[in-house]
Amino acid sequence: MTSAEIHQALVAKFGEKITGANLEALDPWIEVAPAAIVDVAEFLKTEPALAFDALNNLCGVDYFEADPKKAAKFGHEPHVEVVYHLYSYTHRHWLVIKVKTPRWQDGAPGQLPDVPSVAGVWAIADWHEREAYDLVGINFVGHPNQRRILCAEDWVGHPLRKDYEFPLEYHGIRGR
Amino acid sequence: MSLQLEDPRVIEFDVRTDEMLVNMGPQHPSTHGVLRLLLKTDGEIVSEVTPHLGYLHRCAEKIGENLAPQQWIPYTDRMDYLAGMNMNLGWALAVEKLIKMEVPEKAMVLRVAIAELGRIASHLVGMGAYGLDLGTFSPFLYAFREREIILDLFEEACGARLTYSYLTIGGATHDLPEQITIPPGLAALTGHKMDLSLSWIEACLIFLEWLEKRIFEYHTLLTRNQIFIKRTAGLGVMSRDMAIDYGCTGPVLRGSGVDHDLRRDGEKIYTRMYEGYTFDIPVAPFEVAPPEVILGDNWCRFFVRMKEVNQSIGLVRQALARYPKAEGTYRVPFKMATKLPKGEAYLETECPRGQMGFYVIGNDAANPLRARAKSSSFCNLSVTGPLCAGCLIADIPAIVGSLDVVMGEIDR
Numbered sequence: 001m002t003s004a005e006i007h008q009a010l011v012a013k014f015g016e017k018i019t020g021a022n023l024e025a026l027d028p029w030i031e032v033a034p035a036a037i038v039d040v041a042e043f044l045k046t047e048p049a050l051a052f053d054a055l056n057n058l059c060g061v062d063y064f065e066a067d068p069k070k071a072a073k074f075g076h077e078p079h080v081e082v083v084y085h086l087y088s089y090t091h092r093h094w095l096v097i098k099v100k101t102p103r104w105q106d107g108a109p110g111q112l113p114d115v116p117s118v119a120g121v122w123a124i125a126d127w128h129e130r131e132a133y134d135l136v137g138i139n140f141v142g143h144p145n146q147r148r149i150l151c152a153e154d155w156v157g158h159p160l161r162k163d164y165e166f167p168l169e170y171h172g173i174r175g176r
Numbered sequence: 177m178s179l180q181l182e183d184p185r186v187i188e189f190d191v192r193t194d195e196m197l198v199n200m201g202p203q204h205p206s207t208h209g210v211l212r213l214l215l216k217t218d219g220e221i222v223s224e225v226t227p228h229l230g231y232l233h234r235c236a237e238k239i240g241e242n243l244a245p246q247q248w249i250p251y252t253d254r255m256d257y258l259a260g261m262n263m264n265l266g267w268a269l270a271v272e273k274l275i276k277m278e279v280p281e282k283a284m285v286l287r288v289a290i291a292e293l294g295r296i297a298s299h300l301v302g303m304g305a306y307g308l309d310l311g312t313f314s315p316f317l318y319a320f321r322e323r324e325i326i327l328d329l330f331e332e333a334c335g336a337r338l339t340y341s342y343l344t345i346g347g348a349t350h351d352l353p354e355q356i357t358i359p360p361g362l363a364a365l366t367g368h369k370m371d372l373s374l375s376w377i378e379a380c381l382i383f384l385e386w387l388e389k390r391i392f393e394y395h396t397l398l399t400r401n402q403i404f405i406k407r408t409a410g411l412g413v414m415s416r417d418m419a420i421d422y423g424c425t426g427p428v429l430r431g432s433g434v435d436h437d438l439r440r441d442g443e444k445i446y447t448r449m450y451e452g453y454t455f456d457i458p459v460a461p462f463e464v465a466p467p468e469v470i471l472g473d474n475w476c477r478f479f480v481r482m483k484e485v486n487q488s489i490g491l492v493r494q495a496l497a498r499y500p501k502a503e504g505t506y507r508v509p510f511k512m513a514t515k516l517p518k519g520e521a522y523l524e525t526e527c528p529r530g531q532m533g534f535y536v537i538g539n540d541a542a543n544p545l546r547a548r549a550k551s552s553s554f555c556n557l558s559v560t561g562p563l564c565a566g567c568l569i570a571d572i573p574a575i576v577g578s579l580d581v582v583m584g585e586i587d588r
Binding site for chain 2: 025026027053054055056057059061062063073074075076083085089092094096122123124126127131135148149150151152159160164
């Protein structure tokens with residue numbers, strides 16, 4: 001199916017939960033409301049005409065410019081995105097799903113934004129979500145085992161946040 | 177006085193084993209680097225395996241956000257350091273996809289030749305190290321003897337032996353050399369004079385002809401070896417659905433019977449490099465497999481890699497035959513200060529270990545807003561937990577080794 005047909009199928013099924021799309025992009029993407037992502041993922045995987053059985057990539061992106069001088073030219077509202085790259089071995093088609101959330105839950109700095117976990121839909125999402133939690137700082141609600149995967153377990157902060165500051169020291173090792 | 181037991185069940189109670197937690201790694205030789213497996217064992221039986229990663233983590237993605245795409249190329253070959261060429265190519269193609277750059281034919285032919293040579297070198301290490309995991313030393317020595325020549329050829333082409341940074345955005349950093357002295361190792365193995373002067377392409381063809389005859393010997397040494405079959409066949413069986421669900425790719429996926437290779441099924445920007453080449457994609461089950469083998473077990477994964485070496489030899493030959501006649505140059509210039517347009521591109525390429533994905537987001541600046549490397553080994557390793565549950569401790573190196581992971585790529 002082309003991305004336009006997939007978009008129509010999703011809008012027909014989920015209505016206003018599909019909050020946006022860019023079908024002319026290099027990799028056409030469809031934006032989904034955070035609350036609906038698990039239902040949409042289930043639908044994309046189980047619907048025979050779509051059959052997105054593989055989650056190729058899941059990652060978080062922090063849209064933020066920490067330097068106030070450059071912020072005016074940045075061109076994006078500050079927010080965090082979770083990007084899902086899907087592939088179907090049956091139909092050999094690709095799709096990108098995006099979920100946008102505020103950088104901090106309820107605007108309170110330090111409070112990680114909530115996104116429902118899709119680890120129950122694709123098994124590989126377990127590790128990818130752990131990595132996104134670890135590096136970008138997204139709280140995956142319903143994740144079976146959400147703990148850091150690449151950084152040490154007592155690491156502070158989420159390095160891929162644009163305003164992340166490298167620690168001065170870690171267990172007596174000088175950081176910067 | 178002889179010992180008399182009234183109730184034989186008493187002694188059975190006494191020798192019952194306790195559950196024990198065992199750390200395997202991070203310095204265990206068969207964990208391919210610094211992987212720590214936390215095993216929950218009961219006697220010899222493993223009931224649960226938890227991989228712990230991150231010992232090599234240096235947050236390459238954060239570094240990528242602060243560098244121009246070209247400057248990040250050296251970081252990509254330090255991820256999968258056994259297949260640096262293929263990693264360079266993956267990132268270069270992802271950036272080219274974003275900036276819509278057209279690469280001349282000559283550069284594409286060069287890339288095919290170099291990437292397939294890199295695949296051969298990587299699979300040779302995979303084979304040798306797997307033998308080492310299972311307790312046989314000789315295949316490792318032979319594999320490294322062969323790989324050494326490939327590294328010599330790469331050194332003649334770009335000056336580096338492990339971290340090449342050779343394939344870059346727009347093509348490659350240098351053209352293939354016109355005139356080289358034959359690598360001493362190749363001269364010694366093939367009986368040529370040590371000071372023989374020839375072109376890079378000729379040296380490569382001499383090597384391929386020599387290597388092709390050796391593949392048969394590897395099969396007698398490992399593939400048909402009864403001990404090897406006993407250690408690998410029927411163990412670590414991964415079904416097709418499990419492989420797809422856990423995001424496994426590359427030889428691991430094809431070993432489970434999924435006919436999928438990005439060189440044929442990938443995106444246009446990648447597959448057009450391989451247009452007009454004839455090559456097969458080895459997929460399990462194999463007719464020549466011993467009767468003990470089950471679809472998706474260790475042996476299948478190993479055999480897919482061995483078969484791919486043959487295919488890659490053919491691909492390098494075809495590419496080298498095209499190279500002198502190919503149009504264009506080996507490189508289109510790409511300036512360091514080139515602004516990446518607003519937008520994003522995700523591209524997966526077929527690396528020796530699986531589908532390596534690079535995701536780049538541009539925002540009208542030279543540095544990308546986000547540089548993401550989706551590691552194929554990371555996904556392949558995620559399956560170890562379910563795959564190893566219920567096996568013997570001694571089988572864990574056989575299963576993890578058959579996934580052929582590189583920790584530098586997993587930890588990034």
